[in-house]
Amino acid sequence: MELSRREHLPALQVFFLPESDRELRGREEEPHGPNHTLIFGIERGSRRRRLVRLFQQVMNGMSALPINLPFTLFNKGVRARSEVRDIVMELIREKRQEMEKRKTLDNNHHQYQDLITKFVSMKNEEDSTSSSPMLSDDEIVDNCIVAMVAGHDTSSVLLTFLEQEEIAKGKSGTHDEPLTWDDLSKMKYTWKVATEALRMYPPVFCAFKKVLQDFELGGYIIPKGWQIVWASFMTHMDESIYPDPTTFNPTRFDNKQGATPPFSYIAFGGGPRLCPGYELARIETLTMVHYMVTRFQWKLSLKENLFGRFPMPIFHHGLPIQVKIKKPLHES
Numbered sequence: 001m002e003l004s005r006r007e008h009l010p011a012l013q014v015f016f017l018p019e020s021d022r023e024l025r026g027r028e029e030e031p032h033g034p035n036h037t038l039i040f041g042i043e044r045g046s047r048r049r050r051l052v053r054l055f056q057q058v059m060n061g062m063s064a065l066p067i068n069l070p071f072t073l074f075n076k077g078v079r080a081r082s083e084v085r086d087i088v089m090e091l092i093r094e095k096r097q098e099m100e101k102r103k104t105l106d107n108n109h110h111q112y113q114d115l116i117t118k119f120v121s122m123k124n125e126e127d128s129t130s131s132s133p134m135l136s137d138d139e140i141v142d143n144c145i146v147a148m149v150a151g152h153d154t155s156s157v158l159l160t161f162l163e164q165e166e167i168a169k170g171k172s173g174t175h176d177e178p179l180t181w182d183d184l185s186k187m188k189y190t191w192k193v194a195t196e197a198l199r200m201y202p203p204v205f206c207a208f209k210k211v212l213q214d215f216e217l218g219g220y221i222i223p224k225g226w227q228i229v230w231a232s233f234m235t236h237m238d239e240s241i242y243p244d245p246t247t248f249n250p251t252r253f254d255n256k257q258g259a260t261p262p263f264s265y266i267a268f269g270g271g272p273r274l275c276p277g278y279e280l281a282r283i284e285t286l287t288m289v290h291y292m293v294t295r296f297q298w299k300l301s302l303k304e305n306l307f308g309r310f311p312m313p314i315f316h317h318g319l320p321i322q323v324k325i326k327k328p329l330h331e332s
C-alpha cells in the first residue's frame with residue numbers, strides 16, 4: 001500500500017510540523033482543514049497554542065515532587081490538567097455539534113479524522129439497540145491526555161537524537177516518489193539507528209509497576225503489593241547484555257549470534273503493557289528521517305549542546321538547526 005503525502009503528514013503534524021507547514025504541503029485544503037491535529041482536531045491559533053503550553057505544564061508536574069502548594073511545579077501541573085479538561089470538554093461539545101450538522105457521517109471518510117471525534121462517535125456495541133456513548137466525557141478527556149502525554153515528547157526526542165547521532169553523518173537512501181510501506185520495511189539500518197538511540201537515551205527511562213506476587217531479586221524478597229520502579233536506562237547500560245554500552249553502535253542489533261535475553265530491550269516497555277504506539281512511532285521516525293535526509297540540507301547550529309532530563313531528555317539550548325529545502329514536497 002502506498003502512503004501518499006496527505007496520508008502520512010497528519011501523523012507527523014501532531015509532533016513536528018512547523019507553523020509554515022501549509023507552504024511545504026502545497027495548497028490543497030482538506031474538507032476537515034489541514035490545520036487540525038490528529039488527536040484534538042483543533043485549528044491553529046491561540047487555543048491550540050494554549051493547549052500546547054498547558055501540556056508542557058502537565059508534563060513538568062508529572063515529574064515534580066508531589067507537593068501540592070501554590071507555585072510548585074506539581075500544583076501548576078494539576079491546575080494545567082484541569083484547564084486541559086475544560087478545553088477538551090469544549091471540543092467534545094463542538095465535535096457533537098459538527099456531527100449533528102453532518103448527518104452523512106457514516107459515508108464520510110473524514111468522520112474519524114481526529115481522536116476526539118472518533119471517541120465521541122463510538123457507541124456501546126454490547127447493546128445494539130442502544131445509542132448510548134461508549135465513553136463518558138471524562139473518559140474521553142483521560143484518553144486524550146494519555147495519548148498526548150505518551151506520544152508527544154517520546155517521538156520527538158528520539159528524532160532529535162537521531163539527528164544528533166546519525167542523520168548529520170548523511171546516512172539514508174533517496175526516494176523521489178512518495179514512501180510506501182515496502183520502503184519503510186527496507187529501512188532496516190535506519191531503524192537499528194533509532195533502536196540504538198532509544199537504548200542509550202530512552203525517553204521513558206523509568207516507570208512504576210505494582211508487584212502482583214512476591215519475588216526474589218539479587219537475594220532480596222520484593223513483597224506483593226509494593227510499588228517498584230523499572231529503569232530502562234539501567235538495563236540498557238548493563239555490560240553483560242550490551243558490551244561497551246556507552247558506545248553508539250547500531251550494528252549491535254544485527255541479530256548475529258544469540259539473541260539478547262527477554263526483557264533486555266525495554267525502550268517501549270514489555271509484557272502486556274508494551275507501548276501500543278510502537279508501530280506509529282516507527283513509521284513517524286522512518287518517514288521523518290527519510291524526508292529530513294532526502295529533501296533538506298541542514299546542519300546543527302551549535303557545536304556544544306548538552307542535555308538534561310526533565311524527565312525527558314531535553315537539550316539545554318534546544319536544538320537549533322539551519323535548514324535549506326532541497327526540493328519542495330509538492331513536487332513528489
Ligand code: HEM
Binds near residue numbers: 280
Ligand atoms: C519513540 C517513541 C515511544 C517510546 C520510546 C515509548 C515508550 C513507551 C513505554 C516504555 C511505555 C510503557 C510504560 C510502562 O510500562 O509503564 C509506553 C506506554 C504507552 N505508550 Fe508509548 N512510546 C513511544 C511512542 C508512543 C506513541 C506514538 C503513542 C501513541 C500515539 C504511545 C502511546 C502509549 C500508551 C497509550 C502507553 C500506555 C500503555 C499501557 O499502559 O497499557 N507511545 N510507551
